[in-house]
Amino acid sequence: MKRIAVDGLPDDPLAAAGAFHQHWLEQVEQVLEGGEDALILVPPADHTHRQWRLAMVAGLARKYAPCRINMVAGDGGEAVDATETYLAAAPGITGQYLET
Template structure:
């Protein structure tokens, strides 16, 4: 069973966000992974600028290695169909682990494109 850890707000600066996640959410992730019913964990983070990519990818890779054979993936994006579709995909992809996926709200992207 894929479990989901939803992380709300994080600080804007990448170093501060990484520190906040490790201090406030890492133990919750490990607790979910310790449950024998958990086969996979999807950590859902809020959207962030590109400079957050490194720490988020390291989180996905390192926690996946630590949790083997359980799967761990990190998904970032606003609530909506894109995020939901990504979570459904991960739940049905038994070989996918240690990945960082960024979801974009397609309705907002279409809106921005039409304003250009």
């Protein structure tokens, strides 16, 4: 499972969604098109970004099925590592936005 740490996004949710599309989406799609069968995106934790992040990861999961993509919001550390370990062993989980 490949992990991409998403950083440098603005604090404002609308601006962050735009910045993700502009700066991260192409990289994520290249990874999925390049044969990676499972991907986890890890942006910083912030509950105000939940809706656009959920829509983004669900849309990517539909577009690139059967590849799996999930997003885990958190500041790294053990909680994100444990979630990644769980997702790596759970082949039926995709398109989910989880907060640690």
